[in-house]
Amino acid sequence: MAKITVGILGLGTVGSGVAKLLADDARFRVKWAAVRDASKPRDVDLARVRVTDRPFDIIDDPEVEILVEVAGGVDTIYELIKTGIERGKHVVTANKELIAKHGSEIFELAHRNNVTVLFEAAVGGGIPLISTLQRGLQANRISRVAGILNGTTNYILTSMEQRGAGFDAALAEAQRLGFAEADPRDDVEGFDVAYKTTILASLAFGSFVDVESVYKQGITGITDSDISVAREFGYKIKMIGLAQRRAGGLDVRAHPMLVPARHPLASVEGSNNAIFISGSAVGEVMLLGPGAGQMPTASAVVGDVINLASALRLPDFAPYFQPAIDSKRSQACSIEDCESAFYLRLEATDTPGVIGNLGHAFGAHNVSLNSILQRGVTAGGAATIVLLTHKTSERSFARALREIESQPTTRRIGVALRVFEQAS
Ligand SMILES: NC(=O)c1ccc[n+]([C@@H]2O[C@H](COP(=O)([O-])OP(=O)(O)OC[C@H]3O[C@@H](n4cnc5c(N)ncnc54)[C@H](OP(=O)(O)O)[C@@H]3O)[C@@H](O)[C@H]2O)c1
Secondary structure (H helix, E strand, O other): OOOEEEEEEOOOHHHHHHHHHHHOOOOEEEEEEEOOOOOOOOOOOOOOOEEEOOOHHHHOOOOOOEEEEOOOOOHHHHHHHHHHHHOOOEEEEOOHHHHHHHHHHHHHHHHHOOOOEEOHHHOOOOOOHHHHHHHHOOOOOEEEEEEEOOHHHHHHHHHHHHHOOOHHHHHHHHHHOOOOOOOOHHHHOOHHHHHHHHHHHHHHHOEEEOHHHOEEOOOOOOOHHHHHHHHHHOEEEEEEEEEEEEOOEEEEEEEEEEEEOOOHHHHOOOOEEEEEEEEOOOEEEEEEEEOOOHHHHHHHHHHHHHHHHHHHOOOOOOOOOOOOOEEEEEOEOOHHHOEEEEEEEEEEEOOOOHHHHHHHHHHHOOOOEEEEEEEEEOOOOEEEEEEEEOOEEHHHHHHHHHHHHHOOOEEEEEEEEEEOOOOO
16 A cells, blocks of 8 residues: 655654654655754654755645644744645644634634644643544533643642742753743743643534633742642642533633642642543543653654544545534633632731731622631731632632732732632
């Protein structure tokens, strides 16, 4: 049988892993690899691969049936992928930002051109999460997808938890060990989890969710003392992507949460990812594994390439892998319409009546307190106060917080975090 010709766009961490795996598979011929700098030495045998810095060498080559996009970024890559699709190429991509922002247009274009776009590696790295949602759980109505979707933030939070490191030290260590990018903003400020959660929500609920409507909060405001106080309350702090159906619409968000210490997500450590999917027939499914890294991600990319190749050689191939997603966009509900229990850390003047003032502000807005504790007083007379509320509306909590901020005894609001709730 004739080999399938592949062009790889990008030969960095993931692209090199993909080239290695495909080199060992006799069904494929990697003809091209496009990079920014063709003179850079590469950690992969490229004896039979043409390396170019002109991506159109791949796009214009009629022999290339599958375009593997592992370059990253959006603007240039979006244009290249659109042109590739228009020229009849099937696409495999690991690019979560691209799919979260332009998935709707890309799948529509692919449908019109009778080609397929696969993106298993875009969420959960090596974990077969997209195919599980798209195919394995097709018989279910999915009510909720929730999990740890970013290895960098999980590595940082685990290191703060286990070694008592502060955020900056934990980030620096993650960078030194290759678990965090030199520019970590996408990860630590929540963008990456928001892209991935948007994709999962679109697949789970069958309607493209507008990524701009997805609420996000990063982990930069979390201190080592938040981690240790959370532990005293019986929780671990984890960066969570959450997508669930609610009476008022789709609740899709990406933010750190206090996860009960006995919940399986709390024991997911280091750069691992883990996702819970709640389906009407299956109940709860948990997937756990490496969410990033060269070979785990290449495993997902090449899995897509092989799936595509098997289908391409079928006589009646149709792009049957394409997700069943309504091209009409949905908005995630406003965060103000959500409900959670909250953790709050603040600094207040250490004078009598402070706790009473807090109680009054929460009471006035119908927020009920679960626990409250005060931590040591600084030389400047400031006490750290940490509290947990019962479940309340975001609106009520925000109003109480505004009142607390305006109280003369409040010196500074530290951080407010939401508490994770089991699927009902
Ligand atoms: N790394 C992971 O663990 C992981 C996990 C899941 C998903 N992903 C996704 O996989 C993609 C690639 O990630 P990566 O970590 O492999 O990135 P990377 O190491 O930075 O590699 C990017 C590669 O793409 C090339 N490139 C970038 N822009 C290009 C352009 N406009 N034209 C031609 N070549 C271009 C670069 O060329 P030069 O080498 O010449 O600079 C480099 O070879 C991203 O979308 C990322 O989100 C990565």
